Amino acid sequence: MEPDPSHLMKIEEIVTLLDLSDDCTIAFVRCDEPVLCDAIYREILERVRSRIHIYSLEMSEESTDLFRILEESTGSDSFSSKLEENKKIAFFVFGLDNAAKKKNTRGKSEALFLLNMMRDKFLKIRHPIIIWIDSATLDLILDEAQDFFSWRTTVFEFDLR
Numbered sequence: 001m002e003p004d005p006s007h008l009m010k011i012e013e014i015v016t017l018l019d020l021s022d023d024c025t026i027a028f029v030r031c032d033e034p035v036l037c038d039a040i041y042r043e044i045l046e047r048v049r050s051r052i053h054i055y056s057l058e059m060s061e062e063s064t065d066l067f068r069i070l071e072e073s074t075g076s077d078s079f080s081s082k083l084e085e086n087k088k089i090a091f092f093v094f095g096l097d098n099a100a101k102k103k104n105t106r107g108k109s110e111a112l113f114l115l116n117m118m119r120d121k122f123l124k125i126r127h128p129i130i131i132w133i134d135s136a137t138l139d140l141i142l143d144e145a146q147d148f149f150s151w152r153t154t155v156f157e158f159d160l161r
Contacts, residue, residue, distance in 0.1 A: 001039045010156050011040060014130070015047050017154070018090050021128040024152070028141075029132045031158040037132060040158055041092070052088045055079065055127075059095035061102040064111035066093060067118045070125050090128040097137045108144050116145040122152075 003011060017027060031037040045054055057069055070091060073079055082089055099111040122129070133141070141149050 001035045003036075003039050003043055004161055006161070007036075007040065007158055008043070010158060011043050011047070014044055014156055018044075018048055018052055018088070018128055018130075021088075021090075024123050024125050025128040026122065026152050027128070027130050027154040027156060028138065029130055029156050029158065030135060030138050031132065032134045033158075033160050036158055036160055041132075048090075052090055053082045053085065054090055054092050055082065056092045056094065059093060059099035059111065061098055063095075064099045064102050065114050065118075066096070066099075066111065066131075067114065067121050069093075070122075070129070074125065074127075088127075090130060091125070093129060093131045096131055097134050100137050100140055109140060112141060112145040112148075115141075115148045119148045119151050 014027070014029070017025060029037075029040065031040060048054065055073060057073060059066060059069065063069060073091070079089075096111060100109040102110045104110045104113055138155070
């Protein structure tokens with residue numbers, strides 16, 4: 001599948017955001033179609049490959065603390081070696097859809113609770129963070145993590161035409 005012209009315009013906006021970000025910038029890519037998500041991801045990688053290293057991270061029901069995942073990644077040897085390449089680094093986070101399914105003792109999403117409560121700690125990351133989600137997860141974020149959502153985020157929405 002190839003992205004259509006409206007998708008390409010939004011992809012260019014994401015690339016511009018990645019190019020201009022010199023600090024912690026957080027954005028969501030909302031896409032419900034796995035084939036389209038893959039095409040968007042590949043297009044972004046192709047456009048930024050020479051100047052930005054995309055560091056892909058995966059969340060799951062067993063791994064719901066995004067800040068901890070990012071903190072562990074920035075402390076790893078592989079991250080340090082990427083810094084030495086003299087390229088910008090951006091984090092692409094996948095799997096929040098699955099991580100958000102795990103509920104805490106109050107019946108709310110553990111992952112979204114942690115996002116909301118620890119939002120100020122994300123400033124320590126100092127790299128753009130792009131979180132890939134579906135519509136159901138976006139709705140859940142708007143319901144359970146409004147403070148995080150309104151704090152420093154942008155949403156790029158992709159639909160099949």
